[in-house]
Amino acid sequence: MKEDNFLLSGELTEEGHRLVQRVYYEDTDFSGLVYHARYLHFLERGRSDYLRCLGCEQSALLSADEEGLVFVVHRMEIDFKQPARMDDIVTITTRTDKAGGAKMVLSQEIRRGETLLIAAKVVIAVINKHGRPRRLPETIAEKFLGHPV
Secondary structure, eight states, X not given: OOHHHHXXXXXXXXXXXXXXXXXXXXXXXXXXXXXXXXXXXXXXXXXXXXXXXXXXXXXXXHTXXXXXXXEEXXXXXXXXXXXXXXXXXXXXXXXXXXXXXXXXXXXXXXEETTEEEEEEEEEEEEEOTTSOBOOOOHHHHHHHHTSXX
């Protein structure tokens, strides 16, 4: 992986994936606090870069075989603990709780320093390019499970 791409995509750690982001004006509402729906964007960036760091380019998975492989959010539980503010530096962590069958379960957090702002559990459905469930290939499941909870 190129050094500059590595910095943009965060890093894999023993706990999973870690991505650092700044909160911009566009992320906030009139009060200067992050608008609740914008947290979904931060969480998505964390999941996308987690895949990238694991070597699972989503466009390559779609065309890897005749069936194709796509990850879609099936369910998400979000616990809003504290707000982030404009110019905060936040860390998005993503780790795999389960990977197998036709789903994955990921745990995500957004923190400002040591302060927990958001905790989320995300159930990812594994489907083919026609929208039908498919099993997660063992080789890909192993990549996700290689980063402990």
